[in-house]
Amino acid sequence: MRRGPVLALAAGGAFVLLLALPPGATGAASEEEVQHVATQLRCPVCQNLSVADSPSEMAKEMRGLIRDRLERGETREEVMAYFVSKYGEWILLSPRPSGFNLIVWILPFAAVLAGAVGIFAVVRHWNVRARVRAAGMAAPSPDPAYLERVRRELEATEGGPRA
């Protein structure tokens, strides 16, 4: 009986962890590959645009550079590492999930999880209270037909329940 919520929580936790893992690299070569790396890099001369989106000359050159390096057989990671060595971590549009940066990756999911646990606890607490009260009042329950008659009479005298 008590295992249900625990299992659900564990499954939820596993799902959240799965989501929190950064997307892995698969596939090979081509324009798509260039585009993929370009979306991860920041255009240095724009405000908050990726190298893929930016219409600037600089971004165009960087896309060329990415293409060259990929064609030379470098992996996505190596290409990104090259740009980091040139411009610093700032050039990455999403911070590397390691060390201090883990905060920004984990905290949102942790917050959702903590909130879900909190809500579950509160709702259960409310539910228990309602049931306790219902049990207290539940003494001998009156005949439903009798209740219905009372209700009709009340409606007739007061001109309906909404009045």
Place this chain on the structure above:
Amino acid sequence: MTAALGHFTLILALLVTVYGAAAFVVGSRRRIPPLLASAERSVLVAFGLVTLALLVMEYALITSDFSIRYVANVSTRASPVRYKIAGLWGNLEGSILLWEWVQVLFIGIAVFRFRRRPHPLAPTAFAVLMGISAFFLLLLAALTNPFQQQFPVPPDGRGLNPLLEVTDMLVHPLLLYHGYVGFSVPFAFAIAALLTGRLDSEWLTLTRRWTVVAWLFLTAGVIYGGWWSYRTLGWGGYWAWDPVENASFMPWLTGTAFLHSVMIQEKRGMLKVWNLVLITLTFALVIFGTFLTRSGILSSVHAFAEGPVGIFFLAFLGAVVLGSLGLLLWRAEQLRVPGELDSLVSRESAFLLNNLLLVAFCFTVFLGTIFPLLAEAVRGVKVSVGAPFFNYVNVPIGLALLFLMGVGPFIPWRRASWASVRGNLLWPAVAGALATALLMAAGVRGFFPLLGFVLSIFVAATVFLEFGRGIRARRRLQGEGWLAAFRGLLNRNRRRYGGLIVHLGVVLLTIGIVGSSTYKQEHEAALAPGESFQVGRYTVRFDGLQGAEAATHFRVSGAFTVTTAGRPDVVLKPAQRFYQGYDSPFASVDARYGLREDLYLILAAFSRDGSQATVKALINPLISWIWLGGMVILVGALTAAWPLGREGRP
């Protein structure tokens, strides 16, 4: 002379406002009706004075009075009049003046409305609102005086930031400010409830329509911002998770959570503290967003100002947050409500989850926006947090919200029975399953795009089913026609049906976002006149270049003839605008808009002799659905906020 008049008017308005705030407080505590009446008149006077200041500024702008520094900053002699007028909100000082004007306008409307049906909460709430207004006036009078003079008077102004010199600029900031300011009204009534100890749900019901209207403006402002970005910034997208966008989005998220959670308090009397927290948070985020974007603390397109303004905003933010927190703690004992719930699955639980997800969404945006500051402070390293991060974390949250949107409105209060849930959700679930099969057969791949489309169809089906059933029942029972049945249904519960229409709008918007971000195609080509290239089902032919002198800039546009599926279609003219004093040109994009997709052309480069042009063509599938969804959302929100006619009153 003009400058002195403007500045003097603002100082006078500040004094009147401070007097008004005090008079509201004393008048309501000591119960002195004449003093309260005088306080109400002071609102009118303050409104008149701020309006005068605004008109003085507009006069200076229109007459190009460059002895006022602000005027020279945002206009040139040659600027078209509409941009001279819009210069009012083209930079920091003027924006705050406009904001303050909207603030006193709202206070004035509130005072007017409560004159007809006075309420014990109102005077205290007005005092709070006058306090907020006084903050902005103090800012204007002391720190960001828009009427600051300069000598010598320059022969011409610098002009508006070219990014702002577009028609959309005339609308977008106005919408946002109405949204921002609108939320100050429910906030003020919440604070008034805490101050006076009238802690039942009155403050909510009194400001219900204010909240919906504020939300409506904010929503319109955010979506219009996307439209502006799409058409003006010239990179083919509508949302870059830029700090200034995030700043407007964060209060939207908490405001949306508030709009939902108030229903629990109204129906069940629970969650009193939470609602007070949410509205405070929403108002605090409005101020925080302004702090972020106006203090220059984060670099962003819109952060055109730096200076002591940031500290001033931060102090105000601190006062709002700490003050509200203190009041909440003070009243904590009286706010405690023993909640009860008959079943774990109920409307209440759905709303709680909705709140959790919206607030978590907001938290993510907040964290991502300030993380670069945090990292720099702790590690001393500059990092970026951009679109890949925000999309990665927020897409799952957004999809979960979409799912709730389909389920939540159809779970009954207190206790859900299987039969009712099944009755409402069976057919939509079937529709969703069918859609999955069809979409997969049509070649849609990828977990998130598929889920996005399927959930959208599921939610749309729930909404249509609900409307269909309601209309059919009315037609059968009351013999009404289709249209009358539809109107009757809306009038019976405007809030519910308005809300469902809003949900439908969100569905359209989601389809637009998923479609345009998943299936975007692009192609760049350098062409000589007469040459063409193929992108998607379009052939784009370069016809030639043309240069033209405009009032504030020089414009070079290319003509491109588009042939769609073999048929001559339109001529698109993307351009570059060259402004004096700016090194690089500004793009003016042109597009062929359509429900299926937009063909979007950017003139990337050209040779001076006209022998070549480089053009970037983007195909953005379904992107129009975003703007369409925005319109449906507005219709829904208007439906919910519209005053009930005679027939509709219960």
